[in-house]
Amino acid sequence: MSRVSIGALLAMLMATSAFALSAEIDTDGDGMASLAEIQAFYPEVTEELFGEMDTDGDGYVNDEEFLTAVGAELIPDPETDS
Numbered sequence: 377m378s379r380v381s382i383g384a385l386l387a388m389l390m391a392t393s394a395f396a397l398s399a400e401i402d403t404d405g406d407g408m409a410s411l412a413e414i415q416a417f418y419p420e421v422t423e424e425l426f427g428e429m430d431t432d433g434d435g436y437v438n439d440e441e442f443l444t445a446v447g448a449e450l451i452p453d454p455e456t457d458s
Contacts, residue, residue, distance in 0.1 A: 396439035398454060408436035418451050425450060 401417045402409050411426045414437060421429075429437050429445040437445070446453045 396442045397437075401442075401454065408438050409442065410436055414451075417454070421451065 397407065397409055399405065401413055403413055403416070411421075411423065414421050414426060414429070426437070427433075429441055429450060431441050431444065432438075445451050
């Protein structure tokens with residue numbers, strides 16, 4: 377991968393991460409979203425889907441897991457589909 381491609385990818389990831397787990401989703405401000413917080417914003421999310429999103433299995437979705445779920449179209453992007 378060229379330096380330009382890597383730079384563009386990093387810039388995109390940094391810009392995108394600014395939108396991860398907004399205060400509308402992360403209502404307690406701890407930087408992670410519980411199942412209840414996710415379901416309040418995305419009522420269609422089941423425990424099973426939440427488990428797919430929570431890739432490290434800690435019971436919470438962090439910014440990286442959230443962005444991965446949006447990228448995999450498991451959930452709509454809150455910036456474009458809200």
